Amino acid sequence: MPVRRFGGHRSLVKRSETPKLSYGFSKMNVSRSYRVFSANSSTACTELAKKITERLGVELGKSVVYQEANAETRVDVKESVRGQNIFIIQTIPRDVNTAIMELLIMAYALKTSCAKNIIGVIPYFPYSKQCKMRKRGSIVCKLLATMLAKAGLTHIITMDLHQKEIQGFFSFPVDNLRASPFLIQYIQEEIPDYRNAIIVAKSPSAAKRAQSYAERLRLGLAVLHGTAPSPESNMSDGLYSPPPTRSSAGHTGLELPLMMAKEKPPITVVGDVGGRIAIIVDDIIDDVEEFVAAAEILKERGAYKIFIMATHGLLSAEAPRLIEESAIDEVVVTNTVPHEVQKLQCPKIKTVDVSMILAEAIRRIHNGESMAYLFRNIAVDD
Secondary structure, eight states, X not given: OOEEEETTEEEEOOGXXXXXXXXXXXXXXXXXXXXXXXXXXXXXXXXXXXXXXXXXXXXXOOEEEEEOTTSOEEEEEOSOOTTOEEEEEOOOOSOHHHHHHHHXXXXXXXXXXXXXXXXXXXXXXXXXXXOSOOTTOOOHHHHHHHHHHHHTOOEEEEESOSSGGGGGGOSSOEEEEXXXXXXXXXXXXXXXXXXXXXXXXXXXXXXXXXXXXXXXXXXXXXXXXXXXXXXXXXXXXXXXXXXXXXXXXXXXXXXOOOOOOOOOOOOEEESOOTTSEEEEEEEEEOSOHHHHHHHHHHHHTTOSEEXXXXXXXXXXXXXXXXXXXXXXXXXXXXXXXXXXHHHHHOTTEEEEOOHHHXXXXXXXXXXXXXXXXXXXXXXXXX
């Protein structure tokens, strides 16, 4: 039994009678809330964010993203985000580097404002083509993944990564959604007599994606083989230069076997496309010279209509004009990348809305639900 002293006298107090101290804290039932922000204040880039928030039934977060006179990016978050799940929607316009800085600065601003989780919704992940080492270059996609983690992102939602192995560059979860269900639905509903179509891969490396489309649509498959010679020269940069001749006697080094240079044949078609609708599928359509050349070959082989289905319509430089003047009948892309200007220049460009699946992904991640439903009937190679 504990002993207390009061003014020199000893007092016995039972342990059960010891008074309990209270600091005024009570158990609170904190509701899980979230906010959706747009990392770009331009009209073209906030359109997708508004569609997503309308489907979710929430208001777009109050923030201001702008460029100062010296071209520095500034982000001002106009509401409290403490302890909340924050989703940053960033579409990538033509100025890719500015969009990346907007995303990094907003993520860091939310991190320092004590947001609980910061999830980036980046439908088209920039620099995804630079995901392999080429010559003396660098894997820029890995660098960008590291920068996003340092800025405070804890999760990413993206769509149709150029290479699925890119997910391994990140130190946090990545949900790589697929646009193929929406593009397949467009084929079934908007292309008359699509049963007479054939799915075409514009290169052997794209054959797996095309095969996935062909199997789900119950259609045939054709593959284009061969391309135009690349203007990139390996001989001028010293990569294949012979070692300097040594004047000193002794060992002169290993004599490696002579490697013959690759020669890509002219474009040929593996498969019968005569009298059919040719549908070329890919993940990105940017420089359209290869697609235009493929369309001409398909026309020569007897295809009477040519469609191109791609997830990300970057359509840089003179792409709209080249499409308009080509044998391509229609180019169908999703709204992962703003391309309203290109559509005004070329009526052949059509858009498929994918805001539904992005909104559902946000809802499921916030509520801690499984994402498996969004990948039902999706093949690994899709």
